[in-house]
Amino acid sequence: MTTTIFLGIESSCDDTAAAVVRRGAGGAEILSSVVEGQAPLHAAFGGVVPEIAARAHAERLDYAVESALAGAGVTLADLDGIAVTAGPGLIGGLLSGLMLAKGLAAASGLPMVGVNHLAGHALTPRLTDGIDYPYLMLLVSGGHCQFLAVEGPETFRRLGSTIDDAPGEAFDKIAKLLALPQPGGPPVEREAELGDPKRFALPRPLLDRVGCDMSFSGLKTAVLRARDEIIAQKGGLTVQDRRDLCAGFQAAVADVLAEKTRRALAAFPAPVIAVAGGVAANRTIRTRLMAVAEATGTRFLAPPLRLCTDNAAMIAWAGIERFQAGARDDASLAARSRWPLDQTAAPVIGSGRRGAKA
Ligand code: KG4
């Protein structure tokens, strides 16, 4: 196999990222990966502000690219192509990335390949562990929750997904209603470790329905009701009340993800199940998923967290895969705020936040 080196550019939400990845006979190597988060710029607003994100990407992307090239010890002349996230995501940020990629491609004569951000996440286990197709992917982030049968660089079959909130979004909302900091996953997990997961009888949404679709919005409402009941009775929450609410919530999410993963593996008995997305960092959830994999003799893979969350190395890699399959894009490549991986799957009602981090 000849060696292929790609620059990847990612700007679909609130991380300005650039990376250089090489694929050769010995496998894949991340030569550099620069991720500049924008969290401080959005902190005061309780969420990502699209206009602020777009401006920050426009201001910082070229520095990210310069630093990724320098970090990899290469120049544009050493590259075989440029990969850029073309969607789904916030349109202003996507446009910043696309404009830069198109400019670089035009100036250097390098080929350019547009990448679906979700494909970047879904193909990451091939970058990190060199696994073969097919495999099952559970993408659990702040904006997404879906099971994907991954059969090729552009062949994804959605086996199930959330019909409302993503689990990370639910963790964030629970943190908000319990006055814990954002992003909510890590503090809720810390509180949950000290709580009693059985004290509150919280629902396990959609477990009574066949298939792999999930729902987390009702669970959030149930936690809100339990909280308000305590406040009505006692005038406030004790530290232990908060810990128990967190533990009950986390146990419910873990139960739902574990059971739906069991079903997804039954529907698609792949040799490997891989997880990606920030929620995959949760130790309770991870342990439960590992147990499900073990029970079915399936290999469990969780890429390192910095590659589970948004980055440009996954975009460079997905670009290399598309490029080697013959894909080329040109200056007409458009940004797409919505871009489902499985074009044949029926749209689900309100799946994840609109234009949210994917
Ligand atoms: O993948 P990610 O960095 O961004 C995207 O949404 O694409 O995921 C961020 C989400 C946030 O909602 C955050 O609260 C959640 O992942 N998260 C966690 C944990 N760490 C991060 N959720 C549960 N437990 C954690 N330890």
Ligand code: ZN
């Ligand atoms: Zn993402």
